[in-house]
Amino acid sequence: MVGLNRNIVRAILLVSYVLLVALIISGISALIGYLNTGADRSKMLHTEVRKVVQYLPKVVWKPLKNEGRPMDMENLNGFQKDYLDAWYVRHMAYKTNLKVGIKDYYTDNARVQLYDFIAQNKAQNITIESTTLKHSPSLEFFSEDGQLIVITDKNVVEYKRVLKAEKLVLETTEMSTYKIAFLLEDGFWRIRHLVKEVSEDFRCDVKTVTTNALSIKGINYYPQATPWDMFGDAFSKDIVSKDFKIIKDAGLNSIRVFVPYDLFSKADVDAPSFERLQQTLDIAAKHDLKVVLTLFDFYGDYSVLDWTLNQRYIEKVVSKFKDHSALLAWDIKNEPNLDFESRGKDLVIAWLTKMLEYVKMLDTMHSVTIGWSDTKSATILKDMVDFVSFHYYEDLEALDSEIKRLKKEVPNKPLVLQEFGLSSYTGFWNPFGFSDQDQANYHKKVQGIIARNDLPYMSWTLYDFVNVPTKVVGMLPWRKNAQKRFGFIDENGIKKAAFTHISK
Amino acid sequence: MQRILFFLICLIIGSSFRVWKPYESLSAIKLLTSKVNFEVGSEVTLKFATSDTLKPLLYCTNSYGATLVAPLLESNRLTYNIPQNIANKIGVVHWKLLQNEGVPSGTFTMYPKSEVATMETYIGPPSISAGGIDYTMLVVIPTDSLDNPMPVHTLVKAKHQFLDLEKNDTIYTKNLIAYKNIYSKIESGRMLVSSESLGTNSKEFTVDVSAAIPTNFNISVKRPHDYADGNQITTFTTSVIRDKQGNVVSEGTFVTFFIKNSKGNVLKTSGITISGVATAKMIHPDYEDYWTIKAYVRGMAESNVLHINYKQVIKDFKVSFSKNNRVIQVGPLQSFMQQLIPDGLQVTLKVYKDSTLVETQSSTSYKGFVDFKLKPFVFENGNYTLRIETAGRVKSFKSKNLW
Numbered sequence: 015m016v017g018l019n020r021n022i023v024r025a026i027l028l029v030s031y032v033l034l035v036a037l038i039i040s041g042i043s044a045l046i047g048y049l050n051t052g053a054d055r056s057k058m059l060h061t062e063v064r065k066v067v068q069y070l071p072k073v074v075w076k077p078l079k080n081e082g083r084p085m086d087m088e089n090l091n092g093f094q095k096d097y098l099d100a101w102y103v104r105h106m107a108y109k110t111n112l113k114v115g116i117k118d119y120y121t122d123n124a125r126v127q128l129y130d131f132i133a134q135n136k137a138q139n140i141t142i143e144s145t146t147l148k149h150s151p152s153l154e155f156f157s158e159d160g161q162l163i164v165i166t167d168k169n170v171v172e173y174k175r176v177l178k179a180e181k182l183v184l185e186t187t188e189m190s191t192y193k194i195a196f197l198l199e200d201g202f203w204r205i206r207h208l209v210k211e212v213s214e215d216f217r218c219d220v221k222t223v224t225t226n227a228l229s230i231k232g233i234n235y236y237p238q239a240t241p242w243d244m245f246g247d248a249f250s251k252d253i254v255s256k257d258f259k260i261i262k263d264a265g266l267n268s269i270r271v272f273v274p275y276d277l278f279s280k281a282d283v284d285a286p287s288f289e290r291l292q293q294t295l296d297i298a299a300k301h302d303l304k305v306v307l308t309l310f311d312f313y314g315d316y317s318v319l320d321w322t323l324n325q326r327y328i329e330k331v332v333s334k335f336k337d338h339s340a341l342l343a344w345d346i347k348n349e350p351n352l353d354f355e356s357r358g359k360d361l362v363i364a365w366l367t368k369m370l371e372y373v374k375m376l377d378t379m380h381s382v383t384i385g386w387s388d389t390k391s392a393t394i395l396k397d398m399v400d401f402v403s404f405h406y407y408e409d410l411e412a413l414d415s416e417i418k419r420l421k422k423e424v425p426n427k428p429l430v431l432q433e434f435g436l437s438s439y440t441g442f443w444n445p446f447g448f449s450d451q452d453q454a455n456y457h458k459k460v461q462g463i464i465a466r467n468d469l470p471y472m473s474w475t476l477y478d479f480v481n482v483p484t485k486v487v488g489m490l491p492w493r494k495n496a497q498k499r500f501g502f503i504d505e506n507g508i509k510k511a512a513f514t515h516i517s518k
Numbered sequence: 519m520q521r522i523l524f525f526l527i528c529l530i531i532g533s534s535f536r537v538w539k540p541y542e543s544l545s546a547i548k549l550l551t552s553k554v555n556f557e558v559g560s561e562v563t564l565k566f567a568t569s570d571t572l573k574p575l576l577y578c579t580n581s582y583g584a585t586l587v588a589p590l591l592e593s594n595r596l597t598y599n600i601p602q603n604i605a606n607k608i609g610v611v612h613w614k615l616l617q618n619e620g621v622p623s624g625t626f627t628m629y630p631k632s633e634v635a636t637m638e639t640y641i642g643p644p645s646i647s648a649g650g651i652d653y654t655m656l657v658v659i660p661t662d663s664l665d666n667p668m669p670v671h672t673l674v675k676a677k678h679q680f681l682d683l684e685k686n687d688t689i690y691t692k693n694l695i696a697y698k699n700i701y702s703k704i705e706s707g708r709m710l711v712s713s714e715s716l717g718t719n720s721k722e723f724t725v726d727v728s729a730a731i732p733t734n735f736n737i738s739v740k741r742p743h744d745y746a747d748g749n750q751i752t753t754f755t756t757s758v759i760r761d762k763q764g765n766v767v768s769e770g771t772f773v774t775f776f777i778k779n780s781k782g783n784v785l786k787t788s789g790i791t792i793s794g795v796a797t798a799k800m801i802h803p804d805y806e807d808y809w810t811i812k813a814y815v816r817g818m819a820e821s822n823v824l825h826i827n828y829k830q831v832i833k834d835f836k837v838s839f840s841k842n843n844r845v846i847q848v849g850p851l852q853s854f855m856q857q858l859i860p861d862g863l864q865v866t867l868k869v870y871k872d873s874t875l876v877e878t879q880s881s882t883s884y885k886g887f888v889d890f891k892l893k894p895f896v897f898e899n900g901n902y903t904l905r906i907e908t909a910g911r912v913k914s915f916k917s918k919n920l921w
Contacts, residue, residue: 081693081697082655082697104583108583108584123665124582127581127582127583127603127607128582128583130582130583130603131582131583131584131585131603132583134585134601134603135583135585138585138586140585140586142583142584144584154693155693155695155697157640157642157655157657157697158642158643158653158654158655158699159640159642159643159644159655161640161642162640162657162695164693164694164695166693174579174584176577176584176586178575178586183575183577183586183616184577184614184616186577186614188579188612190610190612192581193693193694195659195667195694195695197640206659207659207666207667207694208581208582208609209581209608209609209667209694210580210581210609210610210612211609211610212610213579213610213612213625214612214625215623
């Protein structure tokens, strides 16, 4: 008994000794680990490559005529990067009321100013979502030792959404001129003095492009094998050419094509995707078809800090294709009203306004529209678009009266029925769906209404599809399968009954 | 019936008033403050006359940020106290009253205090060269006590002292800063720089004026004797190297000496200047030689060309064979006074079989002698040609029989 007790005591002593040693070792290693953090040389020197481009407002430098040391492009590019980062961290700070990143881009004295605003806004539950859309800096001064820069950034276009208690209280676009002094510290160009010299409200005048002769008889187009991925590696000129001939021969005169955001925003203008879009337009021109290009396909962020990137996408696409003879109109976004609920109606509308203004600024010749998904949203921004586009998948009985209502509400601009159609899917997921004949009757009926109202139209869509990507209508099989059967031509390439009514 | 009609009319009129009233009251908010320029640090308030009890927020934004201000409503008067952090910085403040209709908006300007509290000074480069071409740049940002730069055209005095010169230049602020290029003089030395604006002085800054680039110089050589003994050291020395103004070049100026020998090989040695003089060393050759020496401060200056001779020390040497001719002893190797040459002279033995080189052995002398051994399992018995080279001299032994 005594022996057993002694062994228990021994065991306890041994185990507690081992535990104590383990504890001490882990404590020491944690301490060493802590002391080593931040001592990574590559990080100390800021040599890490930042791969994510998150902020790209339009920057146009005035010709360099600065006092002091002559500026070279290498230094100017480095400086511009830091300057824009300074704006970016400032936008982030006022959006989140956090101080992250400020100390890298503002000197000790200047950052206090930002901290004051953050503290003030945080206390009152104010957040400001902002961005700058345009900078026209001119370099005033570059010191001989390359450590100090003064610039004047003229007519900076600043957009702000001021929220109090998460409710939008003000949306404002201002145009301001700043004089800014920078110091080169720790390899960063940091803002030392910032003086706003002029500030006024900014208004972008949008001129309406008159489109009296809008006689669109068209169709929404995707190749049969690659729906929603038209400009990927599977792109084939021959298929597009063959399809365009079918469309032209069917008595139609225009098509609607979608320009995906991800693919085109990341690519250079001479990338394959741009080349393929160019070829598509060339082929359309050859077949005497006009093209409505729908921008921002599969884009859904809208956040204010994303706008500069959105504008660069517009810039690339619009400036490359605005002079193409096949181009009919720009469609800013497909069915943006579907994002009202998840992203906020006012934010989406603000986004649409800014993007529309930008497209119109770059291309004054072509008309611009927005592809609203229903007749209820169609009148939003009716003063800004050149023609009003809407989609119609509801009950045909109401179509005629809806058209009449819209014509009354928008008396001075053309209306375009930009999407309509009926799925001929009947099967496991929808045993009581519509037949091919129902679809044909549907199109016959729509064509009747169209003819009565003299309405330009674009139907959905040329082909039945075999595969519909999940990103289009989600995972649900009854929706996916329905989406596959909207075509005038079935998956075997045979014209369905509805084809007779594709244009009449 | 008439009553009902009257009632209805009253109702219509009444309700239309209800519709009208907020619109009228909102548009009736009127700015009372007429002042649009304020000195930083002062209290800035915007006052509005109102006929309503609504208290709309005021959005205001300055150079650094934006915020919302809530009003005080007293006897039909809305008072907005602009936050001190906005009132403390110069620049335009843009404001807007947050209400639905006809947003009154405007701007006012904050201007700096008419005093300078800090002379924010940057000077660079901190080291320039003498001669009147190079310069350093003084950049001054005079700021008030709230860290605001002074307005355009504020007078700044840029002062500097160098040797017996004290100068005072007048410059003016523009683009937030004032700057002055300060040129070096003929002499090297230290320049003290400071500045002043509105009675406030900066601290003292120092700029080093170092000598400009060196000009051509002369070299000389010093050696214990002129024999090619492979043992003594020859020392090369430059004259005092100066820039074109006669300033001694900076300490540590790097001078490289290139030596070309009679075989056309180039030897290189280098030194750095102390008080303008650089020295470098090179060991004597071990055979008769003729050196051509020239020194350079790379890319800037060069010296004259110097020629020196080294005399042969070993006129002749003995070679003796023993142990079946397989042990070869070279020596005694004797120097210019017939003394045994210091240890370390290189002797090379080359063994040829049927006029092809089969072996090269090198060894250094020890106490005046060098021994070579030709081992039987490497060199089979037979006739070999042996060639011994040292101190530029060669001795050949043809058809030496090893057995």
